[in-house]
Amino acid sequence: MDELRMIAGGPCRSGGDDKCGNGDCPTVYATPEPDMLAIQGYDVAHPTPEGESVVLIPENILKEAARARGWL
Template identity: 90%
Template sequence: MDELRMIAGGPCRSDDDKCGNGDCPTVYATPEPGMLAIQGYDVIHPTPDGESVVLIPEDILKEAARARGWL
């Protein structure tokens, strides 16, 4: 997907690296209205072709909601 814009999460600070790898789950705004792209942890759960389920920390979703003006 082209033109993703990070709105929450992203590179972790050394004092807040919940992921332990320097790159935390991230929420991106997309060019498609109403759609967000999510970078997160793989989970094993059956999904239709082309779909995934990812885990992200709750605080990242709250940050994304604030960035979108929802909170």
């Protein structure tokens, strides 16, 4: 998907903030498609239809995305 714009999460801000241990935390992106968000998160072993995934993201990242979208 082209033109993703980070609205929450992303690169960890400091060494103590790196809960993922890899320098890149779960992220929520705005997409060019109306009412659609893209989510980068932790893999979950759960069956899904082809082309879909279920990911885990920290609750605070989703709240940050809601604030960025003006929903809170």
